[in-house]
Amino acid sequence: MSESSTADITAEQVAHLAHLARIDLTPEELQRLTGELAQIVHAVEKVTEVATSDIPATSHPVALHNVFRPDVVGATLSTEAALAGAPEHDGSRFKVSAILGEEQ
Amino acid sequence: MNELTRMPASEQARLLADREVSARELTAAHLDRIAAVDEQVHAFLHVNERALEVAESIDARRAAGEAVGELAGVPVAIKDVLCTSDMPTTAASRILEGWVPPYDATVVSRLREAGLVPLGKTNMDEFAMGSSTEHSAYGPTRNPWDLERIPGGSGGGSSAAVAAFEAAIALGSDTGGSIRQPAAVTGTVGMKPTYGGVSRYGAIALASSLDQVGPVSRTVLDSAMLHDIIGGHDPRDSTSLTDQWPSFTEAARAGARAEAFKGLRVGVVKQLSGGEGFQAGVTQRFEAALTAMSDAGAEIVEVDAPNFEYAIAAYYLILPAEASSNLAKFDSVRFGLRVTPEGGGTVEDVMSATRAAGFGDEVKRRVILGTYALSAGYYDAYYGSAQKVRTLIQRDFDAAFRQADVLVSPSAPTTAFKLGERVDDPLAMYLNDLTTIPANLAGVPGIALPIGLAPEDGLPVGIQFMAPQRADARLYEVGAALESLLEQAWGHTLISQAPDLSLGEMLAATEGAV
Amino acid sequence: MAKTDLMDFDKALELFEPVLGFEVHVELSTKTKMFSDAPNIFGAEPNTAITPVCLGLPGSLPVVNEQAVRYSISLGLALGCEIAESSRFARKNYFYPDLAKNYQISQYDEPIAFDGSIEVELEDGTLVTVPIERAHMEEDAGKLTHVGGSTGRIQGAEYSLVDYNRAGVPLVEIVTRPIFGAEHRAPELAKAYVSTIRDLVRALGISDARMERGNLRCDANVSLRPRGQERLGIRTETKNVNSLRSVERAVRYEIQRQAAILAKGGTIVQETRHWHEDTGTTSAGRPKSDADDYRYFPEPDLLPVVPSAELIKELRAALPEQPVAMRRRLKADWGFNDQEFRDIVNAGLLTEVLETTQQGAAAFQARKWWMGEILRIANARDVEPSSLVTPHQVSELIALVESGDLTDRLAREVLEGVIAGEGTPEEIVEARGLKVVSDDGALIAAIDEALAAQPDVLDKIRSGKVQAAGAVIGAVMKAMRGQADAARVRELVLERAGA
Ligand SMILES: [Mg+2]
């Protein structure tokens, strides 16, 4: 990463990130975050100094593999318990506003 | 203050076992203390209405001659990041206000099985993002040593509860120091176990590859006893280790008795032990502790961990990246807050409005940063590079542990700072975890314990010991050894120096709260 | 909306070469879900087959189902794939209310199986090798019901309801490489490919593969390039084409639609498209954009899957024969001619006929019922035959006919009962009182009664007019309310006349 990349962070970019993350930002928040993000990114870019191609990535601090569960049915939640914390439901299903999009 | 609340849990347990005190009495004493001081300290977000009932049931079991665990009947505070089926669990976020999970975290189930009495849920930085507990949506917790100062974070509620004698023991969670740094600034003890040593099931995830649940207490032995209860394999957490762990309680007891420092190689990590940002009194106390260990027979060596310099940068990429994904589930569909924009809107509009209203500034900042670090075109440079730094840091640890049996550093670079001092400067705030972050990146255990007061401000200073993965018992042994060495030298415990907040207690008493 | 221009299919093929690609999602028939011990069941009451993991509740964590891994490896092997020495799960991040965590646990750069191929047989016996890029493990999403608006579709709905029973059901997604050279048989190949995958996973016993239940779902990619052009054209991805017939129709439609646009000098929009079963058309969905930034990263809650050589050996040894080989063998075993066998395959009923024979029915009987009455009813109702009855039920029905308990006519009535969900064939025979009267005594009594009513009939038969028996047989069948074997009645009538 070159030094110039931090300057590249624009309000449009932050707005796009906020959309990806589904967080509405006020114009003030957007402006403040754009500045902060540039600052933080500049600080953390340091990682690229030592992360050369010959170094493997570590995604788990303690290396394990093949951690499996037997295919045996366990206890389920009651519908009541599942819906208890829901903002809105119809007695058996969670209710959401119109989606106006497409199914994935 | 009731003397019972000043005792460590190990003492309380002895009185309970000897039937000198009942669980009900002990629990009532703690509830009284909470009533007296928590208005000032604000360590708790929720106090368990059924604590006395639970305590009575333990008394009944004991009276019936049932075999109960060693800490049965001892009250315990639970960080609000842990799911409890009988108390709201909010992670100190507005987005989860009032949410009662339909299940218990594994560590909470284990506390219940062992007969401990949940006292309530402790305050924290929202979703454990922070080092001062100022990012709680429900207001900050104050440091019992100085109510104008922060109790550390994110687990400031647990550390303050313990330091203010509202509970002898508590659970915390540590992603980059959230158990150890609060311990440092409140003069208490906290342990981050080896990654995988304690189940994460039911702990609201911040950064899955860094999070560990661990004990918080006023003595090393108490942490060990609590760790014995919550630790061990959990099939519900794929990253949980299947190891048979030794008794940490025995390790702590052995350390307090034996000459643990004879021939012990103590490695001082150059990159974590001084330089810019380290307060003079912290350095002074740290050096005094090294001298004490050396006098007791330890071999003090300096170890170099050159890549630790990159730890904070790697951490502030990995954590936000994982957090941005972990926090996506807070979308107003199945639980928690729902905010519908004026005039309605699509589900997407509702999700965005809910998250805007439900998340605090620091959460938004980190979620956006994490989204950036993972997005197309940036992944390799940011997240990918950070994962490589992680490899380098592990290699540095491996090399260091060839030279030393344990590594040491101050638990935090400074003593407790004033509320509001760094809250608007995220980068300054991030530096608080300078010394604790490497252990999380490498999955090694770390324990923090008090080593005295900084001369310039009279506030507690902590030391951190780190051991290789799976060598948690070594930390309890060494930690207990240093604790007893220092207490012998001082002639008292450090926590006994803490202000007793009795003014508040008196006020509460006149209002009839006690 | 203006009617979409379509080019004549043959004309389109003259001008353009179609290139196909498929993503087929197969739901595995494990007992529990991919990452949770919730039951993997179909048709339960909403939100009953769920755990905190299925709902993505805060604090919940996934744990991999070992059986799902074994099934995935078996499928990978059957597709001729390499099995990864080390394979990893990744998070695919996007917000959607049917996705509890707002990320799907899938596999990204390290799928369990990759680089394979499968032979697909076209109607005339031509073999086509379809190259497989990868097969990866992932979890299914929940089910949305759109309420309000006219058709229950997402557009115009007032609100939606979410059931997470399906959330977390194990899936294997099979992704092909681009398939060239299918030419005018592209639609046929599409259907044959999906049908082959369906036969394969059924033979492996790893999925119910019932398309009408969504156990098997196909996304079809189609692009066209002008004859002689090297570069690939822009493709569309038609989502959720969920019957064999529709796969064929959707590919044909896209070829015709794209050809019409390209011939006019237009460009194809790279987008997902929706298949409409009712109109036989596709419509534009969401264009590909940077909103497709899924921010994949290794799933930190799960560890790598590192299959041992022994496991792979064990699973390889247990593989069933390849679909093409199996077809050849079955054709020989069953003694059908080319046309008879091809009809079964083309109707998508090979697996049903096979499973019916495996329950003990004769192949010609199994074929007769599936290709006859069941297919007729299915066509009339515009549903898949396999959604009406199970091979087990059909074999029971055939057994009742074979034993003489039912006539064909009665059996058809029983079949109706089975389709209506009245119970097993045995139960329906019982409940409706449909059993053939096989008691000769009762038949003879009825015959004597009929003969008494038509005294001239006996003489006619005796004088050689055997067809005169028809009147008596008719009367007896009527008296028996059809529940007699007409051939046996005829035999008895002749016996009496000849005596
Ligand atoms: Mg796909």
Ligand SMILES: [Zn+2]
């Ligand atoms: Zn998929």
